[in-house]
Structure formats: structure tokens, C-alpha cells
Amino acid sequence: MSHERLNRKSNRNIKLALVANPSHLEAVDPVVQGKTRAEQFYLGDVQGKKVMSILLHGDAAFAGQGVVYETFHLSELPDYSTHGTVHIVVNNQIGFTTDPREARSSPYCTDVARVVNAPIFHVNADDPEAVVHVSKVAAEWRAKFGKDVVIDLVCYRRNGHNEIDEPMFTQPLMYTKIRSTTPAVHKYAKKLIAENVVTEEYVKQLWEKYDNILTEAYKNTEKEVKMYNRDWLDSPWHGFFGTRSEHKCDPTGVDEDTLCHISTKFSTPPPDPFKIHPGLKRILKSRLEMVQNRQLDWALAEALAFGSLLKEGIHVRLSGQDVERGTFSHRHHVLHHQTMDKSTYRPLCHLYPDQAPYTVCNSSLSEYGVLGFELGFSMTNPNALVMWEAQFGDFNNTAQCIIDQFICSGQAKWVRQSGLVLLLPHGMEGMGPEHSSARPERFLQLCAVDSDEFPVIDEYFPLKQLHDINMIVANCSTPANMFHILRRQIALPFRKPLVVFTPKSLLRHPQCKSSFDELLPGTEFRRLIPDETEPITTNPSGVKRIILCTGKVYYELKKERQQRGLDGTVAIVRVEQLCPFPFDLLRDELSKYPDADLLWTQEEHKNQGYWSYVQPLIQSTLRHLNMESKKFNYAGRAVSASPATGNKHIHKKEIEKLFADSFSGL
Numbered sequence: 001m002s003h004e005r006l007n008r009k010s011n012r013n014i015k016l017a018l019v020a021n022p023s024h025l026e027a028v029d030p031v032v033q034g035k036t037r038a039e040q041f042y043l044g045d046v047q048g049k050k051v052m053s054i055l056l057h058g059d060a061a062f063a064g065q066g067v068v069y070e071t072f073h074l075s076e077l078p079d080y081s082t083h084g085t086v087h088i089v090v091n092n093q094i095g096f097t098t099d100p101r102e103a104r105s106s107p108y109c110t111d112v113a114r115v116v117n118a119p120i121f122h123v124n125a126d127d128p129e130a131v132v133h134v135s136k137v138a139a140e141w142r143a144k145f146g147k148d149v150v151i152d153l154v155c156y157r158r159n160g161h162n163e164i165d166e167p168m169f170t171q172p173l174m175y176t177k178i179r180s181t182t183p184a185v186h187k188y189a190k191k192l193i194a195e196n197v198v199t200e201e202y203v204k205q206l207w208e209k210y211d212n213i214l215t216e217a218y219k220n221t222e223k224e225v226k227m228y229n230r231d232w233l234d235s236p237w238h239g240f241f242g243t244r245s246e247h248k249c250d251p252t253g254v255d256e257d258t259l260c261h262i263s264t265k266f267s268t269p270p271p272d273p274f275k276i277h278p279g280l281k282r283i284l285k286s287r288l289e290m291v292q293n294r295q296l297d298w299a300l301a302e303a304l305a306f307g308s309l310l311k312e313g314i315h316v317r318l319s320g321q322d323v324e325r326g327t328f329s330h331r332h333h334v335l336h337h338q339t340m341d342k343s344t345y346r347p348l349c350h351l352y353p354d355q356a357p358y359t360v361c362n363s364s365l366s367e368y369g370v371l372g373f374e375l376g377f378s379m380t381n382p383n384a385l386v387m388w389e390a391q392f393g394d395f396n397n398t399a400q401c402i403i404d405q406f407i408c409s410g411q412a413k414w415v416r417q418s419g420l421v422l423l424l425p426h427g428m429e430g431m432g433p434e435h436s437s438a439r440p441e442r443f444l445q446l447c448a449v450d451s452d453e454f455p456v457i458d459e460y461f462p463l464k465q466l467h468d469i470n471m472i473v474a475n476c477s478t479p480a481n482m483f484h485i486l487r488r489q490i491a492l493p494f495r496k497p498l499v500v501f502t503p504k505s506l507l508r509h510p511q512c513k514s515s516f517d518e519l520l521p522g523t524e525f526r527r528l529i530p531d532e533t534e535p536i537t538t539n540p541s542g543v544k545r546i547i548l549c550t551g552k553v554y555y556e557l558k559k560e561r562q563q564r565g566l567d568g569t570v571a572i573v574r575v576e577q578l579c580p581f582p583f584d585l586l587r588d589e590l591s592k593y594p595d596a597d598l599l600w601t602q603e604e605h606k607n608q609g610y611w612s613y614v615q616p617l618i619q620s621t622l623r624h625l626n627m628e629s630k631k632f633n634y635a636g637r638a639v640s641a642s643p644a645t646g647n648k649h650i651h652k653k654e655i656e657k658l659f660a661d662s663f664s665g666l
Contacts, residue, residue, distance in 0.1 A: 001232050017234040019376070020414040022405040025061035029071040030369040031406065034376025035234065036082040041315075042381055048083025048146055055087050059109035060095025062087075067401075070369030072116050075148050079319070079361035080373060083146035086138050087113065091125075092157040097170040110152045118148040125155030126184045158183065229415040237417075240382045244493035246467060247460050252487040253521035254308045260516075262307035262351055263291040263300055270345040275338045283332065294516040298507045299330045301479030301514065305486040307348055309385055310355040314490055316348075317359040319374050320389035320423075324362050327391050327425065330507045333360045367398035371422075375406055378420040382495050385486065386420055393424035393438025393501065394643070407497045408446040408471050419495035421486070426475075426501040427552050428603040428644055430651040437604060437643035440578075443473050443499050444613035447579040451616035454624035457584045462527065463492075465580035471497040473579040475551040477506070477529070480518035481576055484525035506552050527577040528585035530592075535568040543571045543593045547635075547662055548586075548618070550575045550610060553603045560659045569666055571596070578610060581617045590625060597631035598622075601662045603655075605640040635661035 002017040019035060021028040036053040045051050062068055074080040089110055095103050106112075110120045119141060121134045131153065138149045156178050160167045167175045192198045230236045267287035269276055287300060296304065306316045321327070324334035337343035348358045363370040371388050378386035390396050396403065403422075410416040424438035448470045455461070466472065476482045482500070489498055506512040517523075536543060547557060547570055554574050561570050573589055575582065590598070600618065602609040611634055622628055637654050645651050 002234050002236065019234050020232075020410070020416055022413075024401050024405050025058065026065040026067050026071075027372065027401050027405055029055055029067055030074065030372030031376035031379075031402075033071060033074060033080070033082050033085065034373035034378075035380050036085075036376070037080060037373070038377040038380035038384075040082065048081075049143075051082075052142065053082055053085045055085055057087060057089045058095070059089055059091040059093065059100070060098065060103050062089050063104040063106065063109040063112060064095070067368050067372070069112055069115065070364070070366045071372075072113060072118075072148065073364050073366070074369055074373060075116055077364060079359060080363070080370075084142035085148050086142055087118075087148065087150040089150065089152045091152050091154050093154070094157060094167075094171065094174070096161050097167075099171070108152065110150050113148065113150045116148055118150050120150040120152060122152040122154055125153040126187060128184065128188050155184075156181075232415055234416075235380050237382050241494070246493050247463060248493065249463055249488065250491035251521060252484045252491050252525065253523045254304070254487075254519055255521060256516060258308055258311060259304055259519055260291065262304055262311070263296070264288070265351050266300070266303045266307065266347045267291055268347075270335060270347070274335070274343070274345055275340075276335050276345075277338055280332060280335060290513075295513050296479050296483075296516070296519075297513055298479050298482065298503065299326070299332075301483040301519075302331070302486070303333075303348060304519065305483045306358065306385070307351050309487065309490060310348065310358055311352055312490075313356045313383075315356045315359070315381070315384040316387075317361075317374075317377065317384065318387045318389065319359075319361050319363050319370060320387075321363055321365060321391040321395075323389050324360050328504060328507055367395050368402060371396075371399040371402045372406070375402060375418060375420050378418045379416065382417070382419065383490065384419075385489055387423055388420065389423035389502075390425065390438070392435040393426040394435060396422065396424055396438060397442075403443075404446070408443075411496075412448075412470060417495040418497055419489050419492075421489060421498045421500065423500055423502050425504050427504045427506075428651075429505055430648055431644070432646040433642045433644050437608060438501050439608070439643070440473070440475070440501055440604070440610055441608045441612060443471075444578060444610065447471060447473060447613075449579060449581065449613075449617070451613075451620060454620045455583055457587075461584055462582075466492060466496060467494055469496065469580045471499060471579070472577070473499045473501075474577045475501040476576055477512070477551055477554050477574050478514050478518070479512065480514035480523070481526055481529075483514075483519055484523070485577075488525050501551060503552050506555070509552075509555060511555055511558075512552075525577070527575075527582040528589065529574040529576060530589055531571040531573055533567065536571050539568060540571075540592050541595075542568050543596045544666060545570045545599060545663075546590065546593055546596050547572045547599045547601050548575060548614070549573070549601045550578060551603075553601060556603075556655075557601060557659075557662060560663065564663055564666075566663060566666055570663065575610075575614070578613065581614070583617070583621055586618070586621050587625060590621065590627065594627070597633075599633055599635050599662060601635040601658065603636065603658065605637040605643070606634060607639040608643060609636070611636070 002015060004013050004015045007014045019028055019032050032053050032055060036051055039051040040048055043050050091109055093100055113120055121138060123130050123134045125131060134151055138151050141149045158178060189203045193200055267284050269281060269284055290296060290300060309316055325332055333346060333348060335345045374386055374388040407420065410418060426438035428436050474485055476485060549557060549572065554572060557572050561567060571593060600611060600614060602611060622630055622632065636658055
């Protein structure tokens with residue numbers, strides 16, 4: 001929530017924002033930092049003089065939660081710094097029931113802050129004047145040096161961890177002493193009376209006034225109160241929702257002149273005397289040849305999506321490990337001078353004189369902290385495309401807390417929208433258990449989808465689905481679809497998180513190319529791609545089997561179908577948007593081939609991937625079409641505890657079985 005009030009000392013309004021925080025201690029730290037950085041960015045506050053963050057911590061969590069360390073290490077990185085944060089640790093000298101001697105190895109709970117040489121002030125919380133003095137010094141430090149500072153409020157918890165907790169069970173000596181100790185407020189009142197600062201009558205009146213406030217607030221809880229969603233938002237996005245129709249998504253196609261301009265600029269070496277690597281010259285040359293042929297691969301589609309948004313005044317930010325070059329050396333959004341240190345050229349920053357800023361930044365080797373940071377950044381301004389890319393898709397599980405507690409449930413819990421995009425490289429390519437799977441089954445399990453009911457479909461259905469879902473999950477198989485889904489994030493009249501399982505081998509696959517025609521005005525993201533090859537389109541009655549799939553396995557199935565001479569017998573249909581599920585398009589597709597049997601094929605293991613999610617959804621569609629008797633089976637790897645085998649020979653055998661099961665009986 002946010003609140004604005006007059007600062008009487010400066011006679012200027014000050015805005016206070018409280019970021020929604022789950023019960024997962026310290027998880028909100030990087031989210032606050034990302035929001036602070038974004039506020040500074042959009043205000044042009046390059047020195048952090050207008051916006052600052054204050055983080056409140058508990059002693060046990062500050063010492064024990066690794067995300068605290070990750071957040072500190074972001075504090076002085078160029079694209080993540082907020083120019084200093086004031087950390088206030090409420091040091092109760094206990095963690096629920098755990099004694100500090102059992103909870104940390106360092107002398108102080110604040111020692112983690114020493115990794116960035118932050119000054120740490122240990123102050124007796126029973127001395128209010130000392131606390132005020134230290135707070136002023138900390139604020140002055142932050143203002144002058146633009147670095148983090150920590151206040152350690154050494155205090156105690158007068159009662160248990162909650163209303164029914166009995167602390168004497170586990171800390172009898174400590175709580176015997178606490179219960180014989182005069183509360184700080186009474187100590188301070190007595191001191192002020194002794195110094196003739198206030199009278200006993202004044203203190204009594206103050207207590208009565210405070211008691212009346214609490215009594216009145218308690219009575220108000222029994223009244224019916226109208227709630228406004230905007231009151232709970234830390235960034236209300238003024239003017240965003242009022243000017244947009246919930247029933248209309250802006251077009252995502254772009255005119256050819258813009259496509260040619262951006263792709264040519266992106267594919268042209270930087271001006272002399274900037275010296276780039278010879279290998280990059282070859283890459284840029286091949287890109288330019290694609291442009292001349294009106295074709296695009298994955299890297300070029302991504303650049304066109306970014307560049308066209310930048311032209312429209314939309315800030316684009318891409319963050320993650322090695323994103324500047326790209327894990328698979330496909331992106332190259334930052335070119336490095338080969339004979340001059342720290343001299344770089346960023347092609348997408350030089351497209352148009354009046355374009356929006358483009359931020360692409362390699363992050364620290366962190367997922368939890370960095371993803372939380374980007375989430376906070378994305379919540380500040382709806383007119384920005386903010387993306388986090390995992391180095392490999394399976395690394396997202398290190399940031400699972402941010403995904404579970406904020407991304408998939410933030411709107412349901414806190415009416416908090418975010419258009420954050422997660423790019424997760426995924427694909428079973430024989431590389432072993434690590435770096436193969438982005439764990440799509442986990443994301444799909446988090447989607448709030450009713451698989452038992454076939455929905456009511458009307459002209460607004462595709463957009464209404466997106467409005468009602470908690471997050472979008474997609475596995476694009478063409479560069480054009482990747483282009484459109486990224487642009488759609490901004491075109492939508494609301495904001496939803498987007499999870500995209502991105503390819504690895506398809507980045508350079510000769511068949512994984514799109515035409516400029518697929519990006520022009522009138523084109524859009526295709527939630528499901530039918531089989532558009534001949535003779536499927538000319539003779540649908542000859543189709544004996546429909547294979548439903550998603551992602552790169554399509555290209556492998558297509559090649560195998562051709563080798564088996566089944567081009568007119570098997571229709572391969574790609575589900576590009578998994579959530580929300582394209583019921584309407586699947587219904588239409590199944591209706592084309594009423595006599596064909598049905599198969600879901602995936603390269604992932606049966607207990608992983610998409611099968612558990614799509615099976616009941618497809619069954620609902622079959623029931624709606626009165627096709628419950630239609631043969632519907634699974635083809636793919638068997639169940640496994642590991643995402644992939646580490647043995648190349650076994651991997652090859654699994655692929656052979658996948659093909660055999662997919663085309664058996666034909």
C-alpha cells in the first residue's frame with residue numbers, strides 16, 4: 001500500500017510505499033530493492049537523492065536467510081544499486097524458540113553486512129533517544145555516501161512468538177528476567193517526568209488517548225467497510241487502467257519499414273574505429289543476409305520485439321546471468337572493443353534518436369535475489385517490458401520462493417499485477433540431468449485452471465482467459481511467435497506474469513526461421529499452430545492420427561514423419577500457449593479430423609513436462625465434442641526421478657522409443 005503526506009520539516013509531500021510481504025522471511029528484500037531502483041530510474045534519480053528504501057529485519061532471519069547476502073551483493077552493482085539502503089534489525093535475541101547460539105556462527109546477527117563494509121550501529125532499544133540519534137546518523141551516512149547502513153536494535157520480545165505461544169517452555173531464564181523488566185515506554189516516561197519535560201497528568205492523558213484510539217479501531221472491525229483495490233497497491237499505476245478497454249488487445253504486428261530499420265541496425269557492425277571480434281563479424285554478416293532474405297531466427301526476432309517496443313517509447317530491461325552475450329552465444333546485445341578495456345557498443349541503444357532506454361545487464365550469480373529484484377522493478381511501471389532470463393531453465397528452482405509467493409499468487413493475495421517475463425531455456429538434448437529441463441510441470445501446476453469444465457467461448461474468449469488467469473505459460477516453436485508474445489505483454493490492457501520455455505538447439509536450427517510476413521500488421525501470437533503442410537491441408541480426411549505437442553519436439557517429429565513416409569497420414573499440431581489453454585482452437589482442430597486417433601507426444605518424462613496438465617484439458621475438449629470414445633494416448637519417456645539421463649546411449653534409445661510410440665500402428 002502507499003500513502004502520501006506532508007513532511008513538515010521540508011514542507012514537501014513525501015510518499016511512503018509498503019511492499020506486500022509473505023511470511024517467507026526476507027523474501028521481500030530484493031523486491032523492495034528492485035522497486036526502489038525502478039522508481040529512481042523513471043524519476044531520473046541517478047544518485048538516489050529522491051527515492052530510498054528502508055528494510056526491516058529480524059535478527060534470526062537476517063543472519064540465516066541467504067537472500068539477505070544476495071541482496072547485499074546487488075547493492076553496489078551498476079544496474080542494481082539503489083545508492084544505499086537503511087537496514088533496521090529488530091534484534092529480539094531469539095528466533096521463534098531458537099537461541100542465537102544455535103542459530104548463527106557469527107558474534108552478531110548483523111555480521112553478514114560486513115561483506116559490503118556497511119557501518120553497523122548496535123544500539124540499546126530501551127534507550128529511545130539513542131535510537132533516534134543512531135537513526136539520524138544512519139540516514140546522514142546513506143545520504144552522503146550512497147551506501148548501505150545497518151541499525152541493530154538490541155531489544156527483547158516481551159511475549160511469545162504469537163498470541164498463544166508460551167516462551168517459558170524454551171527460554172525460562174530469559175523470560176523470567178524479561179517479565180521482571182519495566183517496559184521501555186514506562187522507563188522513558190519516568191525519565192521525562194524526572195527531568196520535568198512532561199507531567200504525570202500528561203502521560204496519563206496520552207495513555208488514555210492511545211487506549212481510545214485502539215478501542216475505536218477495534219469497534220470499527222465490526223462495521224462493514226468498502227475496500228478499494230488501489231488502497232492496497234504500492235504503485236497504483238495512475239491512468240493505466242482507466243484508458244484501456246478490458247475487451248481489446250492492441251495489435252502486435254509491425255510495419256516492414258520498422259522491421260527492416262531495426263534488423264539492419266542490429267546486424268550492422270559498430271562504426272569505426274570500434275574493433276569487434278572476427279567471429280562477431282561473421283555472425284553480423286549472416287544476420288544481415290537473413291534480413292535481406294526477409295527471414296529471422298530467434299535472436300533477430302527477440303531484437304525486433306525489443307527494438308519495436310523501444311521505438312514506441314517502452315522501456316525494455318533484460319537481466320540475468322550472461323544475458324548480454326547470451327548463454328548460448330546467440331544474442332550479442334553488448335559488443336566489446338577488442339583492444340580497449342570497458343569499451344562497449346549496444347546496438348539496440350542506437351536505433352532511434354528519441355527511443356526509450358534499453359537496459360541489458362549481466363547479473364550476479366544469483367537467482368533468488370535477482371528474480372526478486374526484477375519482480376520489484378516490473379511492479380513500478382506497467383509500460384515497461386521487464387525480463388529475467390535463467391542461464392539454464394532448471395536454475396529457476398533456486399528462486400522458487402519468488403515464483404511461489406509473489407509471481408504466481410501476487411494478484412490473488414495482494415491485487416498486485418506484474419508483467420514480468422521469465423525466459424527459461426529448456427530442451428532434452430542429451431546433456432544430462434542438469435540444464436535439460438526448466439521444470440514446466442511445476443509452473444503448470446501453479447496455474448489456476450479448471451480442467452473439468454469446457455469454458456463458454458465467445459469473441460472475447462482469448463482475452464478473457466488471459467484476464468482471469470494468474471500467469472501465462474508458453475513454449476514457442478517459431479521466432480515469429482516469440483516476437484508476438486513479447487510484444488503482447490505490453491499490448492494487453494492488464495498485466496500478467498509470462499513464463500516462456502525458450503529453446504537451445506532451435507536457436508540455430510535451419511528450419512526454425514520465420515518470415516517478415518509473420519510479423520507484419522494483421523499478424524498476431526498464435527496460441528495453437530495447426531498442421532499447415534500438404535497434403536494435410538488439402539486432404540484432411542486422409543489423416544489417421546493427430547499428434548499434439550509443444551516446443552522443439554515438433555521439428556523432430558516432423559523429420560521422423562517424413563522419413564517414415566507419413567506426411568499425409570499424421571497431423572502434428574503445436575500447442576504454443578499452454579496456460580491459459582486454447583480450448584477453442586483445439587476444438588476446431590479436433591473437429592477437422594473426426595476419424596483420427598489422438599496422441600500427446602513430449603520429450604520430457606511422463607511424470608514431468610506437460611502431460612499431467614494437458615491430459616484432463618484435452619479430455620474436457622473431447623467430452624465437449626462428444627468424442628469421448630476417441631482413442632487418446634501418451635507417447636514419450638517413461639516416468640523418472642531425474643529430468644534426463646546422463647548416458648548418451650540411453651538418451652538415443654529413449655528418442656527412438658518416442659518416435660516408435662508416436663507413429664506405431666500406421
